[in-house]
Amino acid sequence: MSKTIVITGGAGFIGSHVVRLFVSNYPEYTIVNLDALTYAGNLANLSDVESAANYRFSKTNILDTDALAALFAEYKPDAVIHLAAESHVDRSILSPLDFVFTNVVGTVNLLNAAKTAWAGDFSGKLFYHVSTDEVYGALGDTGLFTETTKYDPHSPYSASKASSDHFVRAYGDTYELPVIISNCSNNYGPYHFPEKLIPLFINNIINKKPLPVYGDGLYTRDWLFVKDHARAIDVIFHKGKTHDTYNIGGFNEWTNIALVKLMCSLMDERLGRKAGESEELITYVKDRPGHDRRYAIDANKLNRELGWSPSVTFEEGLAQTIDWYLSNEDWLKQVTSGDYLNYYKEQYGK
Numbered sequence: 534m535s536k537t538i539v540i541t542g543g544a545g546f547i548g549s550h551v552v553r554l555f556v557s558n559y560p561e562y563t564i565v566n567l568d569a570l571t572y573a574g575n576l577a578n579l580s581d582v583e584s585a586a587n588y589r590f591s592k593t594n595i596l597d598t599d600a601l602a603a604l605f606a607e608y609k610p611d612a613v614i615h616l617a618a619e620s621h622v623d624r625s626i627l628s629p630l631d632f633v634f635t636n637v638v639g640t641v642n643l644l645n646a647a648k649t650a651w652a653g654d655f656s657g658k659l660f661y662h663v664s665t666d667e668v669y670g671a672l673g674d675t676g677l678f679t680e681t682t683k684y685d686p687h688s689p690y691s692a693s694k695a696s697s698d699h700f701v702r703a704y705g706d707t708y709e710l711p712v713i714i715s716n717c718s719n720n721y722g723p724y725h726f727p728e729k730l731i732p733l734f735i736n737n738i739i740n741k742k743p744l745p746v747y748g749d750g751l752y753t754r755d756w757l758f759v760k761d762h763a764r765a766i767d768v769i770f771h772k773g774k775t776h777d778t779y780n781i782g783g784f785n786e787w788t789n790i791a792l793v794k795l796m797c798s799l800m801d802e803r804l805g806r807k808a809g810e811s812e813e814l815i816t817y818v819k820d821r822p823g824h825d826r827r828y829a830i831d832a833n834k835l836n837r838e839l840g841w842s843p844s845v846t847f848e849e850g851l852a853q854t855i856d857w858y859l860s861n862e863d864w865l866k867q868v869t870s871g872d873y874l875n876y877y878k879e880q881y882g883k
């Protein structure tokens with residue numbers, strides 16, 4: 534069945550994988566990539582699908598309500614998959630208001646645009662909001678986040694995402710807008726902007742720069758390969774129940790220090806360096822304020838109800854990711870110029 538889907542944030546890390554999957558797997562759909570192209574948006578992420586007949590790009594900011602109304606009038610979308618966001622916790626600590634504007638106000642603008650354009654006729658319509666496990670706060674040594682875990686965000690980023698989730702649910706309850714939310718754990722994979730841990734460290738290992746590890750290095754995250762997140766979004770979009778929530782995770786917990794050591798050894802092998810050489814780059818730095826100790830997702834509902842599970846192990850996904858960065862050094866050089874370097878200096882003082 535033909536459909537028009539607006540995917541917001543499609544030029545970003547996860548969005549570009551979602552756009553690629555939908556453009557390639559559903560030639561009968563028209564995919565409109567809506568993105569403001571902030572520092573995190575890079576159309577080069579989509580160079581392999583940009584000439585596909587069912588792909589469109591619109592440089593639109595979700596803070597611009599007139600532009601959103603015009604886009605809905607032009608494309609008459611059946612569905613929205615909303616990924617556009619300010620997404621980096623450290624940046625949210627430096628400028629929280631940017632996160633309030635994009636993540637909260639931008640999401641409400643998009644909800645209003647969909648509600649107005651669909652004008653009460655919601656049959657066949659869907660507003661799918663992509664969110665994070667960080668809304669649930671931090672775990673102790675045991676336990677997992679489920680879909681019913683109480684929200685307890687600690688950073689301006691997670692507070693802004695929690696707020697956007699609440700607005701999406703409120704539009705579902707108040708206006709009966711057909712909404713779905715998914716909350717996913719940390720992603721890694723190709724096209725990841727090198728300010729986040731895994732691509733930052735790949736880049737620093739290549740360039741023999743220090744590997745800044747926060748605090749004692751024992752912060753624990755559940756890592757999921759980005760293509761498996763895109764597969765989960767596909768399954769939830771097509772088979773998920775409206776007004777429901779799905780947690781997405783990799784069943785794959787790593788402390789930061791164990792992860793960094795694994796990366797060092799995989800990269801030493803590939804770069805022809807002696808074993809242990811890159812580990813010497815590890816430098817412990819002052820902890821991030823409000824740092825959540827452990828996140829871990831229970832993704833059993835998604836597995837049980839919709840049959841999704843991760844397709845690669847962490848070792849396979851990490852090796853694929855490192856190989857991608859090593860064979861795409863031009864992409865890496867291009868994104869590590871300009872704003873990224875200023876930001877890096879501000880954050881790490883080097």
Ligand SMILES: NC(=O)c1ccc[n+]([C@@H]2O[C@H](COP(=O)([O-])OP(=O)(O)OC[C@H]3O[C@@H](n4cnc5c(N)ncnc54)[C@H](O)[C@@H]3O)[C@@H](O)[C@H]2O)c1
Pocket residue numbers: 541542543544545546547548567568569570571572573574575593594595596615616617618619620621635639663664665666694716717718719720721726
């Ligand atoms: N990265 C993760 O590990 C992770 C995990 C779970 C959930 N998420 C969520 O998934 C979504 C995508 O994350 P990501 O890591 O790909 O982010 P990203 O920072 O790589 O990409 C965000 C995209 O949104 C665009 N954007 C930002 N502000 C905009 C605005 N005002 N108007 C239009 N476009 C705008 C940017 O240009 C960029 O292309 C976010 O909502 C994030 O909260 C991310």
